[in-house]
Amino acid sequence: MTTNNLATNTPIETNAGVAKVDLAKSTVRDLNQALHDQHDEMSIEKWEVLNPKGHHNLAVGVDQKLKIDIHGPAGYYCAGMNQEAEITIHGHTGQGVAENMMSGLVRVKGNASSAAGATAHGGLLVIEGDAGSRCGISMKGVDILVKGSVGHMSCFMGQAGVLAVCGDAGDALGDSLYEAHIYVKGSVKSLGADCIQKEMRPEHIEELTELFERAGVTDQDPRDFKRYGSARQLYNFKVDNAGAY
Amino acid sequence: MCGIVGLYLKNDKYESQLGKLFTPMLIAMTERGPDSAGFAVYGDEVDSGIKLVLRHEDENHDWAALAKNIETALVTKVDWFQNNKVAVFKVAADAEQVEDYLEHNHDEVLIMSSGKSIEILKEVGLPERIVEMFKLADMKGTHIIGHTRMATESAVTMAGSHPFSTGLDLCLVHNGSFSNHNRLRKELQREGIEFNTENDTEVAAGYLTYRLHQGDSLNEALENALQTLDGFYTLTIGTKDGFAVVRDPIACKPAVIAETDDYVAMASEYQALTTLPGIENAKVWEPEPAKIYVWERN
Numbered sequence: 346m347t348t349n350n351l352a353t354n355t356p357i358e359t360n361a362g363v364a365k366v367d368l369a370k371s372t373v374r375d376l377n378q379a380l381h382d383q384h385d386e387m388s389i390e391k392w393e394v395l396n397p398k399g400h401h402n403l404a405v406g407v408d409q410k411l412k413i414d415i416h417g418p419a420g421y422y423c424a425g426m427n428q429e430a431e432i433t434i435h436g437h438t439g440q441g442v443a444e445n446m447m448s449g450l451v452r453v454k455g456n457a458s459s460a461a462g463a464t465a466h467g468g469l470l471v472i473e474g475d476a477g478s479r480c481g482i483s484m485k486g487v488d489i490l491v492k493g494s495v496g497h498m499s500c501f502m503g504q505a506g507v508l509a510v511c512g513d514a515g516d517a518l519g520d521s522l523y524e525a526h527i528y529v530k531g532s533v534k535s536l537g538a539d540c541i542q543k544e545m546r547p548e549h550i551e552e553l554t555e556l557f558e559r560a561g562v563t564d565q566d567p568r569d570f571k572r573y574g575s576a577r578q579l580y581n582f583k584v585d586n587a588g589a590y
Numbered sequence: 591m592c593g594i595v596g597l598y599l600k601n602d603k604y605e606s607q608l609g610k611l612f613t614p615m616l617i618a619m620t621e622r623g624p625d626s627a628g629f630a631v632y633g634d635e636v637d638s639g640i641k642l643v644l645r646h647e648d649e650n651h652d653w654a655a656l657a658k659n660i661e662t663a664l665v666t667k668v669d670w671f672q673n674n675k676v677a678v679f680k681v682a683a684d685a686e687q688v689e690d691y692l693e694h695n696h697d698e699v700l701i702m703s704s705g706k707s708i709e710i711l712k713e714v715g716l717p718e719r720i721v722e723m724f725k726l727a728d729m730k731g732t733h734i735i736g737h738t739r740m741a742t743e744s745a746v747t748m749a750g751s752h753p754f755s756t757g758l759d760l761c762l763v764h765n766g767s768f769s770n771h772n773r774l775r776k777e778l779q780r781e782g783i784e785f786n787t788e789n790d791t792e793v794a795a796g797y798l799t800y801r802l803h804q805g806d807s808l809n810e811a812l813e814n815a816l817q818t819l820d821g822f823y824t825l826t827i828g829t830k831d832g833f834a835v836v837r838d839p840i841a842c843k844p845a846v847i848a849e850t851d852d853y854v855a856m857a858s859e860y861q862a863l864t865t866l867p868g869i870e871n872a873k874v875w876e877p878e879p880a881k882i883y884v885w886e887r888n
Binding site: 398399400417418420421437439440455456458459475477478496497515 | 841846859860861863864870874875876879
């Protein structure tokens with residue numbers, strides 16, 4: 346079996362203040378432990394991860410202002426639960442990238458699989474390629490910018506935060522939506538239950554402008570985007586139903 | 591869980607290395623399915639007649655005698671070779687003729703697959719043991735699909751492992767589970783489809799066999815499968831000329847596809863693709879739900 350989860354305590358190499366972790370030699374456990382060890386006191390700010398080869402759980406649970414570059418494709422749950430760190434994946438990612446992120450920045454240079462940014466509370470997730478199904482499912486405050494398209498059921502039950510899509514959106518966008526803000530430049534295959542198109546007001550142009558700025562995106566015009574939000578018919582209590590209680 | 595993998599070559603560049611390239615792909619999916627493993631390799635095509643993969647639990651089974659019996663009974667010619675518990679028989683006769691003869695005269699022998707080019711090989715145990723057992727690394731061919739199993743719906747047996755044959759040169763591997771397989775099995779049995787296990791994937795395979803017998807094209811059969819099969823699944827279907835990939839409408843089960851000028855590869859996880867040549871620059875994406883992808887050589 347090619348399991349890579351058992352710690353071997355391989356020492357972390359540093360060069361000019363940059364730590365290099367080669368996953369051809371070290372394990373995922375070694376990497377994550379070394380990153381977690383930076384919690385109390387940050388001794389190494391910059392980290393380079395080599396040969397990720399689609400391994401799961403890379404740079405999960407980081408809680409320090411580290412700058413981490415993952416050079417290659419990552420597997421499931423990469424950068425999950427991130428707090429404060431700036432994590433860049435120079436490749437594609439599997440399911441659940443930046444799931445439950447609290448703060449910080451996660452940038453995917455390639456495509457992301459399903460459930461990108463799932464349940465994330467804060468921070469910024471930038472996906473430069475496409476994202477699969479259920480991007481931003483149950484998002485609770487994270488901002489997600491996808492330069493490509495998103496798959497079906499994206500922003501399902503999105504509660505807070507912004508999902509901006511520069512390409513197209515798949516079926517059932519924003520199904521059972523709460524108060525997350527959705528912006529799509531291209532086509533939307535279909536809207537989910539209780540999700541409707543809404544007017545783009547000046548504050549929304551401002552919100553998108555600010556998001557593009559934070560994400561370092563310079564080739565998009567907020568005025569090209571359409572806004573979608575909750576019709577607020579599903580999650581609000583209806584007085585007509587009072588008799589049921 | 592379960593892991594599925596497929597490799598389809600667009601040209602002859604890697605045909606002699608098909609098994610060598612596929613071996614690490616199958617082993618990489620061990621963590622998703624350590625119970626059993628199997629694969630269907632397409633190559634070494636017979637021009638006329640039929641190629642069957644036959645199996646007997648006794649490694650010293652007298653295959654030469656069986657070949658002679660077939661030659662005498664069907665007045666035909668048989669070429670054969672043994673590979674561990676299976677033997678590949680190339681018979682200058684119709685598939686139905688040979689299968690009928692075996693069923694009536696040699697029911698101790700299991701027919702694993704039949705067609706012009708398909709060979710299905712599978713076994714209980716760790717993938718690395720199974721690839722070694724059948725010498726996968728030495729195999730040549732045009733395309734191959736494989737499966738590593740973590741059983742959920744039925745027992746861990748050779749018969750319950752994947753791929754499942756669905757007709758001449760056709761087979762199926764599956765990651766997921768079907769919730770309506772018991773009822774569907776009964777319906778298909780009434781239509782004359784036979785089942786050997788309690789396995790849910792065998793029902794999906796039987797359903798495809800049934801639809802194809804009804805005159806569906808592969809695409810139509812898969813469209814009908816999307817309507818009929820209830821559950822969550824990623825399926826890969828091997829055909830004589832290539833393979834097809836389809837995911838359920840919710841897309842619960844993972845799948846990733848990588849394409850270069852030389853090949854199309856699919857897997858449950860990207861980890862299974864990292865050893866392929868040129869993967870760094872391949873186009874990598876996730877197949878969409880309820881969409882049928884087919885790659886076939888003309």
